[in-house]
Structures are given as structure tokens and as C-alpha cells.
Amino acid sequence: MRFDALRRLLEKLQRSGKKTLDVEELSGDFTDSELAFGRLVLPLVEDLDAMKKLLEDLSRRARAMQTVLDRLPVAALVLDAEGSLLAMNRAAKDHFGGAAITSAVLRAARRALQGTEESSATVDDPRRKGKRLRLVLADVAEEKAEGPSEKPAVVFVVSNDSPPPVDEADLVTRFDLTKVEASVVALVAHGLANKEVGEALGVSVETVRSHLASAFRKTGARNRAGLAALAYGARFGQGPISGAFAAVEE
Numbered sequence: 001m002r003f004d005a006l007r008r009l010l011e012k013l014q015r016s017g018k019k020t021l022d023v024e025e026l027s028g029d030f031t032d033s034e035l036a037f038g039r040l041v042l043p044l045v046e047d048l049d050a051m052k053k054l055l056e057d058l059s060r061r062a063r064a065m066q067t068v069l070d071r072l073p074v075a076a077l078v079l080d081a082e083g084s085l086l087a088m089n090r091a092a093k094d095h096f097g098g099a100a101i102t103s104a105v106l107r108a109a110r111r112a113l114q115g116t117e118e119s120s121a122t123v124d125d126p127r128r129k130g131k132r133l134r135l136v137l138a139d140v141a142e143e144k145a146e147g148p149s150e151k152p153a154v155v156f157v158v159s160n161d162s163p164p165p166v167d168e169a170d171l172v173t174r175f176d177l178t179k180v181e182a183s184v185v186a187l188v189a190h191g192l193a194n195k196e197v198g199e200a201l202g203v204s205v206e207t208v209r210s211h212l213a214s215a216f217r218k219t220g221a222r223n224r225a226g227l228a229a230l231a232y233g234a235r236f237g238q239g240p241i242s243g244a245f246a247a248v249e250e
Contacts, residue, residue: 062087074164074232075157076138077101083110086152091164095127095157102126108135109155120191125159132160134191138232139225156189156228163190166231175219175230184211188224189231 069076069089075096078087085106093099101109108123112135125131136156158164166186171177177185180201187197194208201208212224221227 069154072232077109077135077155077157078152079109079113079155080152083113085109092157095159097127105133105135105157108133111135112137112155113153120193122160122191128159134158134160134163136189136191136228137225138229139221139223140229154229156191156232158190164232166190171231175215177215177218178211181211181215181218184208185215185219185227185231188212189228191228 065078066087066089069078069087070091072089072091075092075094076089077085077092080086083106085101088096088099088101092101096105104123105126108121111121120134120136123133123135125133134157136158138154138156140154166189168179168182168186171182171185172179180203183201184197187200192200194205194212198205198208212227215221215227216223219227219230221230
């Protein structure tokens with residue numbers, strides 16, 4: 001749904017003095033979802049100026065979020081609380097060949113949203129035969145909201161064979177992690193389970209858990225999804241682009 005288009009719809013109605021939609025007149029200018037929104041909301045709206053300001057604010061926030069997402073070094077999908085795709089960043093569009101994903105990828109993203117211990121899911125890469133993708137939940141919020149969250153969620157798309165690089169030296173510098181702890185965080189950001197992390201580093205699962213506990217304490221991340229966001233500089237207050245994320249939340 002285009003917030004700018006809805007704002008134009010409100011302006012047109014305001015000029016005409018109407019509060020109902022002439023579908024024959026407007027159908028060529030607006031999508032079905034925008035017209036449906038108008039039919040639902042406009043009869044209840046007495047102050048069109050207030051609604052226009054609200055839509056302008058939503059549009060500004062959406063543009064800010066898109067700018068931030070496009071700066072991430074990892075492909076990212078934004079889903080709403082029901083698991084519907086809201087947006088994707090430039091890296092994701094490049095990977096999938098456009099602004100759409102397959103139903104299989106969307107189902108995997110929804111599984112990642114369920115917040116399991118590993119906070120990731122795997123699926124065949126629709127663009128690369130024989131390759132697999134990991135869908136990794138990213139917790140970009142600084143504060144834990146009370147009750148179920150209605151905010152959009154971010155899911156990273158990581159290729160098994162060529163995951164985006166994580167600057168482990170930067171993690172060591174910023175959070176005083178050991179080199180091994182930084183490596184564990186990087187592998188978690190790639191969507192690996194504790195057993196897989198242990199195999200990659202040649203250590204036991206218990207040792208991986210110990211390193212994770214230390215990383216949680218030092219970074220302030222609450223979970224694996226928080227570590228994934230930190231690894232790519234996407235968590236509020238913890239990365240080079242966090243200021244833009246903060247602007248979206250103000």
C-alpha cells in the first residue's frame with residue numbers, strides 16, 4: 001500500500017468536499033488495497049487534515065526504514081505480525097531478482113519468526129539450483145515490549161555457501177568480545193545451530209553455550225536474534241546505521 005497515494009486520495013476528497021469514494025472515478029489512480037482502505041476508513045474520518053498528517057508521518061517512517069534496510073550488507077525481509085511480507089531491501093531484491101519471494105521462502109521466514117531456540121529456518125534457494133538459504137530472525141529493538149509485539153519483524157536471508165561477511169574485529173573492539181566469542185556471534189548470525197557452530201570451530205556444544213552466555217552479557221543482546229542484528233550493525237544503538245533506525249521509531 002502506497003501511503004503517498006492514500007494522501008493524494010484524501011487531498012482529492014478534501015477538495016471535492018466528499019467523504020465517499022466514486023470507484024469508477026478513482027479506480028484508475030489507486031490500487032484495490034488503497035480503495036479498500038478508503039472505503040473502510042474515510043466514512044469514519046471527520047478531520048481529513050489529521051488523517052493526511054498521519055499518512056505523511058507513516059510515509060516518512062516507511063522511507064526511513066527502507067533507507068536503513070538498503071544499507072545493510074545482508075538481504076533482509078520485513079514481515080508484519082501475521083507473517084505477510086511488507087518490504088525487502090536492495091540486497092534481497094538483488095538476490096531474488098525483484099521485489100517478490102516465493103511462497104516457500106515466505107513460509108520459511110514465518111518459521112523463523114516463531115522464535116525457536118535457533119531462530120532460523122532453511123529453504124531451497126529458488127534462484128540457485130542445489131543451494132540452500134537460512135532465514136534468520138533479527139531482533140532490531142533495543143527495549144523489550146510488554147505483551148505480543150505488533151511491530152514489523154526483520155528476517156535476514158543468508159546463503160549457506162556464501163554468507164555475508166561479519167566484521168568480527170569490530171565486534172571485538174566494540175563489545176570487548178574474545179576472538180572466539182566474535183566467531184560464535186558471526187556463525188549465529190549466519191543461522192547456525194549450536195551443534196553446527198561447535199563443529200565449525202572444533203569445540204563442544206557446552207563450550208559454544210558458554211561463549212554465547214558471555215556474548216549476551218557483554219553485548220546486552222537478549223537472544224540469538226539480537227546477536228544476529230548486532231553482527232550486521234542493525235540493532236538500535238549498536239551499529240553505524242542505528243541512528244536511522246531510531247528515526248523510524250521516534
